[in-house]
Amino acid sequence: MPMSKTLITSILMVLILYWLAFSNAVIFGTITDSTTNQALAYVNVYLPQTTIGCVSDSNGHFELKKLPAGRHLIVFQRIGYKRVQKYITLKKSHVIRLNIQMLSKIVNSENIIVEDTRWKSPFSDFFQSEYQLTRAQIKNQPGAFEDPLRSLHIITGIVNQSDYTSNMYI
Secondary structure, three states, X not given: OHHHHHHHHXXXXXXXXXXXXXXXXXXXXXXXXXXXXXXOOXXXXXXXXXXXXXXXXXXXXXXXXXXXXXXXXXXXXXOOEOOEEEEEEEOOOOEEEOOEEEOEOOOOOOOOOOOOOOOOOOOHHHHOOOOOOOHHHHHOOOOOOOOHHHHHHHOOOOEEOOOOOOOEEO
């Protein structure tokens, strides 16, 4: 008799752990430009006031995993596009496909100044420089319309960490 109770308890525990492990919802989909229907890369997708988020890949695909059940606000944001917000109600183990179209918007900016304030040297007056890009220079750079930060690559000494982040090294 004790053997059967142990076996039943073990089976129940395994089933409960399995249910808990796979009870989170998933939202995935594709993000495109509403005018051209082209996929949008590097769109930030996140749930505000949580640590849950991702960035769309070069094909515009995104996937949010391990989402708890309930009603959530999902934000889609990228420079040069109007922010999109969607409310979604999730149940446990739901898998939802969500295709988003974003409308482009013009970003007006006079100058972009990149400044490093993390490290100060006693010789900083000798090594500092300032380089200002005009609106025309930014506009004429390849890919600047989609992502104005790409314009900074023409400045000697500025390097992007990777294609998936906007982190830059000077």
